[in-house]
Amino acid sequence: MKKLNSYILKQIFVGFALVTFSLLAILWLTQSLRFVELVTNKGLPIGLFVTMTSLLMPRLFSLLSPIAMFAATLFVYNRMLSDRELVVMKAAGINPWKSAIPVLYFGIIMTLVNLYVNIWGIPQAEAAFTELEWKVKNDVSHLMFREGQFTEVQPGLTVFITTHEKDGSMSNLLLNDERSLKSKVTMSAERGRIIYTDKGPRIILVKGVRQEVSKESKQFSSLSFERYSIDLGSDQPRLAKDESVREKNLYELLNAHNDPSLTEAQANRYVVEGNKRLLNPFYNLVFALIGCVGLIVGNFNRRGQTKIISVSIMSMVCIQALQLTFENLSAKNGSLIFLLYANILLPLLTSIYFLLFYNPAAHNKHAKRPEEQLYDQ
Numbered sequence: 407m408k409k410l411n412s413y414i415l416k417q418i419f420v421g422f423a424l425v426t427f428s429l430l431a432i433l434w435l436t437q438s439l440r441f442v443e444l445v446t447n448k449g450l451p452i453g454l455f456v457t458m459t460s461l462l463m464p465r466l467f468s469l470l471s472p473i474a475m476f477a478a479t480l481f482v483y484n485r486m487l488s489d490r491e492l493v494v495m496k497a498a499g500i501n502p503w504k505s506a507i508p509v510l511y512f513g514i515i516m517t518l519v520n521l522y523v524n525i526w527g528i529p530q531a532e533a534a535f536t537e538l539e540w541k542v543k544n545d546v547s548h549l550m551f552r553e554g555q556f557t558e559v560q561p562g563l564t565v566f567i568t569t570h571e572k573d574g575s576m577s578n579l580l581l582n583d584e585r586s587l588k589s590k591v592t593m594s595a596e597r598g599r600i601i602y603t604d605k606g607p608r609i610i611l612v613k614g615v616r617q618e619v620s621k622e623s624k625q626f627s628s629l630s631f632e633r634y635s636i637d638l639g640s641d642q643p644r645l646a647k648d649e650s651v652r653e654k655n656l657y658e659l660l661n662a663h664n665d666p667s668l669t670e671a672q673a674n675r676y677v678v679e680g681n682k683r684l685l686n687p688f689y690n691l692v693f694a695l696i697g698c699v700g701l702i703v704g705n706f707n708r709r710g711q712t713k714i715i716s717v718s719i720m721s722m723v724c725i726q727a728l729q730l731t732f733e734n735l736s737a738k739n740g741s742l743i744f745l746l747y748a749n750i751l752l753p754l755l756t757s758i759y760f761l762l763f764y765n766p767a768a769h770n771k772h773a774k775r776p777e778e779q780l781y782d783q
Contacts (some may be wrong), residue, residue: 410495414482414508418694421478422512429470430463437462454538461535464527471520472689476722479509479697484711487701491559502702502761509698513691520687525656532652551576561585565609567598569715579611581636592617593634600638607638628742651679659683674740678733681743688750689725695757697719697742705765725753 438459486492495505551557556566562585568578579598583591595614600607616629651659658665658679662673700714731743 410500411508411511414486415512416477417482417485418508418512421481422474422516425474425477426467426470429474430466433466433470434459434463437466458535458538461531464531468520468523468528468686471516472686472693473722475513475516475690476697477719479694480701480715480718483698483701484715489612492702496609497721502699502764505702506761509694512693513694514669516690516694517687520690521684523682524687529653529655536653553750563638567695577608579614581609581611583636587621589621590619593636595634608635609638610635649673651676654679656680656683657699671737675737677740677745678736678743681736681746683731683751686744688754689729692725692750692753693722695761696725696753698762699757703760721753725749 438455441455441458453657483492492505547720551565551567551695556564558564562583564582566580567576570576576598577596579593579595581591581593583593593611593614593616595611597612599610599612601610602608611634612632614631614634616631616634618627618629619625654676659676662668662676662680664674668676696718700718701711704711707710728749729746732742732749736743736746
């Protein structure tokens with residue numbers, strides 16, 4: 407029995423790994439498109455780009471793992487049924503519960519892995535991602551200004567620098583500012599440095615010339631300066647880095663109603679997120695059982711198991727849809743959180759019941775015994 411369990415576990419693991427890797431690769435590609443502009447237009451280093459997109463993987467893995475579990479389990483047990491392996495196991499006296507033991511083992515393992523990812527991995531990865539994203543968007547001096555190239559900081563404002571100095575300053579700068587409707591300004595300076603204020607980043611120019619041309623009268627004026635400041639951002643105050651829901655730890659989420667700074671709606675949303683972190687990993691076990699229970703307890707059909715597979719897929723889709731529905735309802739009304747637990751417990755208990763107590767022969771008088779199915783050509 408141990409060798410049989412090891413054989414089935416290996417098959418499920420290989421299928422799970424292939425499905426997970428494929429889905430993660432596709433989603434990584436789609437998510438990375440959000441940052442392509444930072445690489446092509448603003449000079450974001452490739453290494454930093456890979457780091458930022460990699461920090462999204464824990465959240466994506468948590469979302470894809472249950473689906474990959476379902477697909478791998480359904481594929482493995484359908485193949486075993488098509489190859490008569492499940493029929494042989496039934497004929498040898500192996501009951502449905504024992505046939506599902508490998509699924510239970512792997513489902514529990516992936517549930518524990520996802521609990522770790524949800525409770526510790528995702529908050530840390532999201533915090534690191536937010537910090538890195540904030541630095542990328544605000545550290546204009548090194549990530550946006552490339553040596554020897556014209557960089558459009560915002561519409562109407564173009565900056566050219568010759569070199570980055572080791573002390574963080576820049577040398578030989580040229581700025582072209584056409585943001586004003588009345589005039590066009592061009593400035594050159596020997597040195598410059600980026601500073602951050604409440605209104606956003608500004609660049610301090612040292613020893614330079616400011617040239618202005620009026621767009622209406624075409625009048626030209628020139629001014630030499632020792633020190634000049636120009637705004638690189640908007641007139642709106644720069645907001646501090648906001649801590650998103652995903653960055654908060656489990657204790658903060660579950661006790662959100664004790665935070666006086668949160669509204670009732672925000673507190674409900676935080677509490678729902680906290681319960682999701684605890685519950686969502688169990689969908690690995692639920693979906694794995696749904697993927698195999700129909701094939702294990704059902705009767706063998708030479709024409710294929712289309713009906714059983716269709717019912718399994720529809721069950722999984724319905725549970726997913728109910729999960730999203732109950733999350734939205736719970737966020738609006740905190741007293742409905744129990745629905746999230748019911749959406750897991752009912753399918754889990756139903757699957758266990760079928761494995762332990764369901765007898766297809768008792769429900770279908772035409773059902774064949776395993777030894778008859780074995781020789782059914």
